[in-house]
Amino acid sequence: MNKFKLWLEQTMMISFAILVGVIIEGAFFSLFGGNPLYEFNMDWLQMVSIVLTGAVCSLPTIIWLTDTDIPKNKFIVRMVLHCIGLYAIVSLFGWLFKWYTQLDGFVFMTVIYFAVYAFTWIVTLWFHKREDSQINKALDDIRDEE
Amino acid sequence: MQVRLEKVDNKEQEEAVIKAVEITDEISGAIELLEGDAKGFAVSKDGKTYILKASNVYYIESVDKKTFVYTKQGCYDTKYRLYELEVMLGGYFMRCSKSMIINLKKVRTVKSQISGRIDATLLNDEVVVISRGYVKEVKRRLGIG
Numbered sequence: 001m002n003k004f005k006l007w008l009e010q011t012m013m014i015s016f017a018i019l020v021g022v023i024i025e026g027a028f029f030s031l032f033g034g035n036p037l038y039e040f041n042m043d044w045l046q047m048v049s050i051v052l053t054g055a056v057c058s059l060p061t062i063i064w065l066t067d068t069d070i071p072k073n074k075f076i077v078r079m080v081l082h083c084i085g086l087y088a089i090v091s092l093f094g095w096l097f098k099w100y101t102q103l104d105g106f107v108f109m110t111v112i113y114f115a116v117y118a119f120t121w122i123v124t125l126w127f128h129k130r131e132d133s134q135i136n137k138a139l140d141d142i143r144d145e146e
Numbered sequence: 147m148q149v150r151l152e153k154v155d156n157k158e159q160e161e162a163v164i165k166a167v168e169i170t171d172e173i174s175g176a177i178e179l180l181e182g183d184a185k186g187f188a189v190s191k192d193g194k195t196y197i198l199k200a201s202n203v204y205y206i207e208s209v210d211k212k213t214f215v216y217t218k219q220g221c222y223d224t225k226y227r228l229y230e231l232e233v234m235l236g237g238y239f240m241r242c243s244k245s246m247i248i249n250l251k252k253v254r255t256v257k258s259q260i261s262g263r264i265d266a267t268l269l270n271d272e273v274v275v276i277s278r279g280y281v282k283e284v285k286r287r288l289g290i291g
Contacts, residue, residue: 065262069275075261128258131281135256138288142238144201144251146218146269 003062010061015054017120018090021112022050022099028108049097053090060085083117185235189215189222198222200235204268206247218270240287242266242276250287 022042064078064085090113091106093099100106147166154160162180166173186197202217208228215222224231228247232239238250254267256276264276276284 067261069263069277070261072260075259079260125258125260128262131285132256132258132264134290135284135288138285138290139250139253139255142251142288143254144269 006066007058007062010058011051011055014057015051017116018050018053021109021116024112025108046097049093053093056093057086057089086117087113187224187226187234189224191220191222196222200239203249204252204270204272205249205274206231208245238287240283242274242280246274248274248276250284
């Protein structure tokens, strides 16, 4: 049940990250695409494709990144595999659902993907550091003297 | 001292606030009692049985269905199961992984690893792991949740 809950949470998170990427891409091409008549629309199929991609992408996350009791080096290897795996899934689904049709669209999607991936990790690590600091401060008040 | 009891709906809302000019022996005793530190439980080592005060415990671990209690003086075993000790000790004793209970009062510092797990360094310099899933409860017990 916990794995299922985690899968749903991950699906929502990754879908949201992809949605942000697609919106950035749409906004960029609307503003700088050279064609003032370019319209950025999202139909139901695109929404479904984003959720579907999120659902598939959450599987490697559950398989590779939920086991926290592993050495740091092994975790970093898994993280690299995870990053490449997700990139492959996003590229494949992007091609299938026509998020991009030409090379410039693919390059743009690649840049957005790695930016969002790095941003997600930076925010996560920052949250952990903040949490450590809060806990350490609270521990100072209750610690036994020895 | 005036004592006021307020009824709450669930266990998570339970708390005791002591307003005092200074911490006297009586107040320290009351704090120990409320936090569960004054409680003792039976442990054994080398065939001898002892009553161990909860405040001496660093952490409790379950290995192959046996429960081991770690203190500054050494390791003891006990007949109690982890879930029994968790209920019995309460306060700052809490589950930090499936097989371990930690005494938060004996933690010197915590540090998150990239994998998400938290390494807790105890006062005796031992490092134990707090699983990410228990962090919310750690924060709640420390009043920062």
